[in-house]
Amino acid sequence: xxxxxxxxxxxxxxxxxxxxxxxxxxxxxxxxxxxxxxxxxxxxxxxxxxxxxxxxxxxxxxxxxxxxxxxxxxxxxxxxxxxxxxxxxxxxxxxxxxxxxxxxxxxxxxxxxxxxxxxxxxxxxxxxxxxxxxxxxxxxxxxxxxxxxxxxxxxxxxxxxxxxxxxxxxxxxxxxxxxxxxxxxxxxxxxxxxxxxxxxxxxxxxxxxxxxxxxxxxxxxxxxxxxxxxxxxxxxxxxxxxxxxxxxxxxxxxxxxxxxxxxxxxxxxxxxxxxxxxxxxxxxxxxxxxxxxxxxxxxxxxxxxxxxxxxxxxxxxxxxxxxxxxxxxxxxxxx
Numbered sequence: 001x002x003x004x005x006x007x008x009x010x011x012x013x014x015x016x017x018x019x020x021x022x023x024x025x026x027x028x029x030x031x032x033x034x035x036x037x038x039x040x041x042x043x044x045x046x047x048x049x050x051x052x053x054x055x056x057x058x059x060x061x062x063x064x065x066x067x068x069x070x071x072x073x074x075x076x077x078x079x080x081x082x083x084x085x086x087x088x089x090x091x092x093x094x095x096x097x098x099x100x101x102x103x104x105x106x107x108x109x110x111x112x113x114x115x116x117x118x119x120x121x122x123x124x125x126x127x128x129x130x131x132x133x134x135x136x137x138x139x140x141x142x143x144x145x146x147x148x149x150x151x152x153x154x155x156x157x158x159x160x161x162x163x164x165x166x167x168x169x170x171x172x173x174x175x176x177x178x179x180x181x182x183x184x185x186x187x188x189x190x191x192x193x194x195x196x197x198x199x200x201x202x203x204x205x206x207x208x209x210x211x212x213x214x215x216x217x218x219x220x221x222x223x224x225x226x227x228x229x230x231x232x233x234x235x236x237x238x239x240x241x242x243x244x245x246x247x248x249x250x251x252x253x254x255x256x257x258x259x260x261x262x263x264x265x266x267x268x269x270x271x272x273x274x275x276x277x278x279x280x281x282x283x284x285x286x287x288x289x290x291x292x293x294x295x296x297x298x299x300x301x302x303x304x305x306x307x308x309x310x311x312x313x314x315x316x317x318x319x320x321x322x323x324x325x326x327x328x329x330x331x332x333x334x335x
Contacts, residue, residue: 058319059292064108066324072114085116085149090309091123093134096224098270101312102136102330107282109324110143118143119280119326120152120213122160126167130223133171135163136330139213140236140280143325147204147211154200155193155213162189163219174221174228174267183265186232190215190263194234216264216278218330227270229332231278234262238284240294242275242301247287247294274334275301282325283316290320306333 058064070087077083091102104121119140126133137156141148163170166185173181193215201211214235221228231239231250239250250266270276277297279287286293300315301307307315316329 056296056318058321059296060290060320062321064319064321064324066108066112068108068319070106070111072112074110074114074116087111087117088313089121090313091121092309092312093123093125095134095220095222097227097272097335098220099306099333099335100134100136100220100330101306101309101333102138102328103309103313103316104138104280104328105313105317105326107143107325107327108319110326115143116149117326118149118152119282119328120149120156121328121330122156123330124160124164125222126164127171127222130221130225131168131171132222133163133167133174134220134222135160136218136220136278137163137215138217138237138278138280138328138330139215140282140326140328141213142209145210145212147201147206148213151197151200151211152213155197155215158193158196159189159215159217162192163217170219171221171223174219174230175223175226177228179267182230182267186217186230186265187263190217190232190234214281216280218276218278218332220332227334228267229270229276230265230267231276232263232265234264236281236284238277238279238281238287239264239266240277240279240287242277242298243271243273245298245302247298249288270332270334272334276332276334278330280326280328282323282327283329285325286320286323290323293318293320301331301333306331 057068088105089103093100102121102123104117104119106117110117120138122137124135126135137160139152139155141152170182170185197212198208201208204211212235214233214237216231216233216237216239219230241248241250251264296318297315312331316327
């Protein structure tokens, strides 16, 4: 679904803020005495919590080719059991004003064919207290490429390690609104990550296109007074924002093609009620090409409370015919 891009917001320089004044509580006026009367049984209280979601087998008029649940397991090597990849990974966290949900799952095609998940998801918190940074890194490769799964994992780990070593500087740049410093620093570490993939491809005797992956990274400060969100990456993937019930594509195709060296960068200040969605190509494609998917997600995420892990997984794997690749997504709800 083509959505026009939004202009990037200038990052504010953080200034000391006075603590919010606590809301005053005015006790209710005393109720008048109730005349004597036979007691009336009170109605039972309504059940708490959001209404149950309807089950959706698939979106669109045609059912997907493959079954909705996992079929065959991928083959295992008894000498390399530590390399086994689970079908699904779930993660979540809540800090300050935002709630994070993340998931990575095998596509319908891989489940049917007994192939391992090629997408990779990494979430980490670097530092402590309000100075800490939360990183979400996700990567996905071409399912036809022999080294896609290993490349995605290596790329995420390489970038995460570099972010962890630079955590203090990155956190300070984010709080101070140093946009140029953030862009150049994150581009350097992203380029180094892809440089390692090229070197590894040469060692394995593979073409560079067979040992690579699209990368998306998201930096979230733990400090509740800092609402700057920094996204970066390269290759296939997407970044979307749900604001006032409408989706915005923050990486339109033309902008992505014109990006220098393929590097994507965006730093903006979150608004209350925003939902930011970062995803691999397996989810970005139907988000852009099938109107039913963003419409369904907008309806599901209209509630004030973010979904739990199980509900988020169900949202992430909404199925459409013709889209059977792995899916990896991270979403951030702003209170």
